[in-house]
Amino acid sequence: MKKKHVKKNRIKRYATYAVHHWTLYALVLPGLIYLIVFKYIPMAGLVIAFQDFNPFVGILKSPFVGLKHFRFLFSGRDFVPLLVNTLSISLLNLLFYFPMPIVIALLLNEIRSYRYKSLVQTMVYIPHFISFVIVASITYVLCNEDTGLVNSIIRSLTGTTKPLLSGTQYFRPIIVIQNIWKETGWGMIIFLAALAGVDVQLYEAAKVDGAGRWRQMWHITLPAIKGTIVIMLILRVGALLNTGYEQIYLMSNALNRSVADVFDTYVYRIGVSNGQYSFATAVGIFKGIVGCVMVLTTNWLAKRMGESGIY
Amino acid sequence: MKINNNRNSNAIRGSVGYRTTQVFIYLFAGLIGIMAILPFLYVLGGSFATERELYERPFLIIPHEFSLNAYKFILDDGRILKGLLNSIKVTLAGTAVAMALSATFAYPLSRKDFNGRATILNMVIVTMVFSGGLIPNYLLVKSLNMIDSYAALIFPGAMSAFNMVIIKNFFEQIPQELSESAVIDGCTDAGIFFRIVLPLSKPVLASISLFYAVGYWNDYFNCMLYINDTAKQTAQLILRSIVLLASGFDLSGSPIDFGPMGAPPEQAVKLASTIVTIVPILVVYPFVQKFFTKGVMVGAVKG
Secondary structure, three states, X not given: OHHHHHHHHHHHXXXXXXXXXXXXXXXXXXXXXXXXXXXXHHHHXXXXXXXXXXXXXXXXXXXXXXXXXXXXXXXXXXXHHHHHHHHHHHHHHHHHHOHHHHHHHHHHHOOOOHHHHHHHHHHHHHXXXXXXXXXXXXXXHHHOOOOOHHHHHHHHHHOOOOOOOOOHHHHHHHHHHHHHHHHHXXXXXXXXXXXHOOOHHHHHHHHHOOOOHHHHHHHHHHHXXXXXXXXXXXXXXXXXXXXXXXXXXXXXXXXOHXXXXXXXHHHHHHHHHOOOHHHHHHHHHHHHHHHHHHHHHHHHHHHHOOOOOOO | OOOOOOOOOOOOOOOHXXXXXXXXXXXXXXHHHHHHHHHHHHHHHHXXXXXXXXXXXXXXXXXXXXXXXXXXXXXXXXXXXXXXXXXXXXXXXXXXXXXXXXXXXXXXXXXXXXXXXXXXXXXXXXXXXXXXXXXXXXXXXXXXXXXXXXXXXXXXXXXXXXXXXXXXXXXXXXXXXXXXXXXXXXXXXXXXXXXXXXXXXXXXXXXHHHHHHHHHHHOOXXXXXHOOOHHHOOHHHHHHHHHHHHHOEOXXXXXXXXXXXXXXXXXXXXHHHHHHHHHHHHHHHHHHHOHHHXXXXXXXXXX
């Protein structure tokens, strides 16, 4: 009896709050509708991966086929090359791109002149604001076999030119170099922010104790950004199958397609170009599940090693 | 960005070895900065060069023979200008929609007393982890009849959960006393939001606006997916076809046969088109850059 009374009171309190603060609900409403329409409805749309979806019949009436599309994906002959191409690009990015922002942030952290540091920062941020279309255009200009700058350097050194844009062996290095050029500066911001929080007294104390540049970096600076590095690494590992669509698509052509076909471009080609909606959605779900498992695993490992992880 | 810049001010000055390393670090950092902007300088210089000089001198930053031919060609051709106009429309409308959605959504969520805060925040976090992915999104836009309309470019990317959370965290940093005293003076919730919170949040609003604007301006994929009408194509798509044509590939990446009389557009035109597509977004950047530290750092790091 008493419990019921309390509950009734709480509902009453909520109602009073809602009436009194109705503008807050009015403010939140457009965003909420947006979230439901453009985020949650597509999530529900994932169900077509288990159907033979027919756009003319609609989701409700398309027949369910269970795991047919997943079986088809794993047994198909596209699967292994796709996995190899995707993982090659991701792992090369992890190996060569991932440490770059950390290294550059550590380097800039050693610069004492505020103006010089912000000048360099401004310069390395700029490529982040450039679209992949332009990155690809500049690459095309620089790597062109007849007139490109890179090839004229190679020609003056070796006397021959290299098919940088069409040769399959150059595709992956070019993708990684583009990434390093475009995103190193921006990726650095989060580490600089973490470094900004380090107490200056720590460095002064270390100096009094006779620690040089390297020992200060090793014992003060690196521990200060260790947590951030781990978080970025977990996110990166979770995204191993997401190479992104635009960059790869913009750099691929008829001649390098055998190395340029990754899961993201495959989903587009099979789904949008060929209209195999259900199969393409199944590929997307496979990617999502792998990403989730990877994040959970690396997070668990990070926690076991005494780091805080992402949750 | 003020980071440890007085770390060495009154400390021990250091040995000769320390200073040599310091000089080396300054040079190396400068070199990295130059490498980041060198491709732009190359494209900029080349866009003012003549075709002959571009062919003879592969590396040029300052052309010997100054020429405006490439830009004249762009003006006469008109395609990229039309694309730029379309891009400006999409970027302005998109940024306005995205900011309106994100800021109004973020404010109630920044209030600790807001009933339903936890539920809605969880809904947002779910979208950060799971998403429908390409095909369900494509089918949604199709079923909303947005194909070939700018709504298809504006709505799917409006309000990113990440940006919304940064704005929300910034709102939470604003001292509670300000809104409390406003309430005593008879200010309503909407009044607090529009007259106190928004004006105090200029740094974060400017930074996030730039992020959204850059996203809309640089978007290629959505335009390729949803816009088939050539009159509505944005600058990125048109730039892409100009560059590909010049490189002898068509949009699907297959080699083009130019025929006996045909020739790809000039190299300089390609460079000039790239420049006019970069400039509009880079013009905004210096005005907004000073807000980065105050805006995004507070929102992102303290979160």
